[in-house]
Amino acid sequence: MAPAPASTTSPITLHINDEKHHLSVDHRTTLLDALRERLDLTGTKKGCDQGQCGACTVLLDRRRVVSCLTLAVAAEGREITTIEGIADGDDLHPVQQAFLDLDGYQCGYCTPGQICSAIAVIEEHAAGWPSAVTDDVRPETPPLPLTPDEIRERMSGNLCRCGAYVSIVQAVARGAEAHEEARTAAVEEAAA
């Protein structure tokens, strides 16, 4: 007896923004298309669909990935954060607020990817990960400031064709400051 044809779809559960979503997906479906076409989470943008522009950046277990090069079936069991899950209810994340206040965008289409990327950049930098422009990469070196050059280097996977880079870099820097203040406050609170 010939084997039954392999199924081309599977039921999966995706953990997105602290919610579970059960769906059946074509195995070819990217995480990006699952978000946009199946789950109505259209905040994640499709700029190139081939990993070159960064507009589809989401956080997978708090690390940034391009969701257009991630299959939906491969994201099962991971913690997915999209732009819709960045704010705390009506309270914007400090990075979102900085983009708004400093006009860190124009058309807005790259913005969700820039913001997700920026949040990961701030964490990567705080964790001591070096970049190509980090002068001192010795592990014992204490964290260096997140300078504009560091931000530009680390954010270079996110294209902005409107050319809003100057204000995006300012927004990321301000978001990083707010993040650092919040972290310091948390440490002090824990010590008290």
Place this chain on the structure above:
Amino acid sequence: MTTTTPGPRALRGAVGTAHTRVEGRDKVTGAARYAGEIPFAELAHGWLVLSTVTRGSIRTIDTAPVLGMPGVLTVLHHGNAPRLHTDYIGMLGTPPDPASAVFQDDRVPFAGWPVALVVAETPEQAREAAEALVVMYDEEPHDTVLVADDPAAYAAAGHMPAETGKGDLEAELAASAVVLDEEYTTPEEQHSMMEPHAATARWDGGRLEVVDSNQGTTWVQSELATMFSLDASSVRVRSEHIGGGFGSKGLRAHQVSAVMAATALHRPVRVVMTRRQTFSLAGYRSPTTQRVRLGADPDGRLRALEHRSLNQTSTVYEFVEPSAGVARVMYDADAHRTANRVVRLDVPSPTWMRAPGEAPGSFAIEAALDELAERTGLDPIELRLRNEPDAGPVSGLPFSSRNLAACFREGARRFGWADRDPRPGVRREGRRLLGTGTAAASFGAGAGPSTALVTAEADGSFTVRIAAADIGTGARTALTLIAADALETVPERVRVRIGDSDFGPAMIAGGSMGTRSWAWAITAAAAELRERLAVTRTIPPEGITVRSDTTEALRALAQKERHSFGAQFAEVAVDVDTGEVRVLRMLGIFAAGRIVNPLTARNQLVGGMTWGISMALHEEAVRDRNTGRHYAPDLAGYHVATHADVPAVEADWVDDHDPDDPVGIKGVGEIGIVGAAAAVANAVWHATGVRHRNLPIRPDRILAASASASASASDRAGTGTAPADGGSADA
């Protein structure tokens, strides 16, 4: 110096002060929905199939196997698509591009021509079926290469006269103490807006509704209505948020094919271009080859100026990239000649792209001025100031305002120009050569007829409805401020609704004319509404609405040369080992009329300058002459500036008041790119002593030019003549 210019009327405080975008919260939370993101029940997905040959005709399209694939609903092609009406001139004075009027015959005029649309239940099914569709062609030889002396080139008008001329050019050149005759080239450039074109079409109660991403809803509505022989009132086009346009988002294959499919299937159909498809379907900036001849007296005064530009267009559509037009505004000479020419090749149709004409044209003329400054021994700014015209060099009309000199003065002061050593190739830091450059900029300040509806609501608030488009310019916010001042209220009480053709005809977001055109219509309606309110006791529940139309007011505007101006400054570092050019800083000072919202205006100007960096150093779409197709038509193969390429870029403005203009706005969408690439190229010369007349200034060009300059220097050293400069890069 950050200044704002008060308008001709006593306005309240919204205009001229920084306001964050009214839709900003939606954009940073992902709530803002773009065209491909609005849900529809029973939505089907269309996938365009593009030609794989560059010239020929379709022999067969084998639809049967594809129609049997899972989920496939239909395949549209020239054998079954409805006939379209294409013999018309549209709202902007241009005929439709046949690449948009899809599936009308079996001809293939370029690679990436739309030959079919596969529609299926899901995007994956549509894509698989589209890739499986077998199309057989009868292929013909093609020619896709632009050459300067192509005998088939002809003078073409586009949106300005093809040729202008006065004086005896050869006689003035012969009488000139200093003469320059150089060729400059710019490559094919792609808009590369972040959001690819997307549209959903559906029939709703006898009305065609298209949810789209475009630069003008009434523009696309009128084109679709004409093409499908529909009454304009039975077509509605909406476009709320637009992920960038830069000239490419007009009527394209995606809307037309979506309408065809929705009509055939009686259900909503969405068609989204892939990134690669945008390279042949969405327009692009043609490559140009430009020749500039200048003749000057020893004091730098221009006796002769000739600027000739050639661009390519497709065999099915004439588009002129009017690069020679910029000289008609910027510089006068006793003999003055300009010409824009085109040649038809087997290439996709080019179109408007941010500062069409001015962007490539300013590279050539402003680089040539820098060379003339070098040859006359004058400072580049002084040379330009000595050639400031009193009136339009070609038109003879007065300038409504021309504050170029003020831009240069302010820019030179802030950039530190006075401390510059004019000698090239003398600043070295390690393996980097440093240099600075400057260039002038201008862009026309036009307006198009627009209508606006302004409503006084019963609750005391106001609603403005206008078919404007916010493609990232901040137009929605700017118009809120304009309306607030015109209604003598605060922005919080004004709701501006845009992006809906039901609001009536309006200018597109293009040509830096959008905000000026729309603001004009809104202020006119607001003024009449205030008069009505002054004699009204109570506002009825439906509110009081006034409609304006600026068509007559525009006709009544005095004929003048109306332009924005600017001075661009750049500092670069050239790595002599790798050939890499890095821009270290840029400053642009602009005279761009009344600045409505400093926050967003500055962002747009900086964005334009960022395009200038990108144009000078990165952007180049390369076509294989053998296949006629692009190499790597994607964002990895086509480089646009990214974060790491863009350093401290600063833009600011000087007072620029036009006393007889009712709105005083000139627009800031395009002036920022004009002259920016020239400023970078001039800085590269200053750093290295080598002229780069071909964009982009790639590392290999730097290295090849450096090698050839060293070789010729040693040759000349051998014969005892020391070089005055390093020569030029002609590769």
